[in-house]
Amino acid sequence: MQLLAGVKLCTGRTLTNHPHYEDKNLRERTKQIYQIYAKRSPEDVYRILRSFGTDYVILEDSICYERRHSRGCRLRDLLDIANGHIMDGLGENEPDLKPSLQFTFDSILDIAKIFIDS
Incomplete structure (x- = not known):
């Protein structure tokens, strides 16, 4: 929240999202914007972010590499399940979940390139 x-304060820029403010519409917006941490194609993430007018992304790599929480409780796991994808790592998955054809953290670099090139 401090970031x-x-x-x-320092830039005067409009913030696309502030996940600590509670409101039904902002919950849905947060879920969409957090797709940057999910197994989505760079093109999908770019489309989502541009739909909100996003020009820059602050990436919290601690979310990508999170090890504090057990499998199934990490943000990326919750996004995978919500998107119908199996979770990373050893363990059981619900039978209706499918593997994703997308990569995870490395796709962020592809998204950054799409933003830079556009």
């Missing part, structure tokens, strides 16, 4: 406050 976003600092970005707003």
Whole structure:
């Protein structure tokens, strides 16, 4: 929360999302914007972010590499399940979940390139 406050204060830029404010519409917006951490194609993520007018992304790599929480409780796991994808790592998955054809963290670099090239 302090990071976003600092970005707003120091740059005056509009924030696309602030996940700590509670509202039904912002919950859905947060779910969409957090697709940057899910197994989605760079093109999908780019389309989602542009639909909100996003020009820059602050990536929290601690979310990508999170090891504190057990499998099934990490943000990326929750996104995988919500998107119908199996989770990373050893363990059981629900039978209706499918493997994703997308990569995870490395896709962020592809998304950054799409933003830079556009």
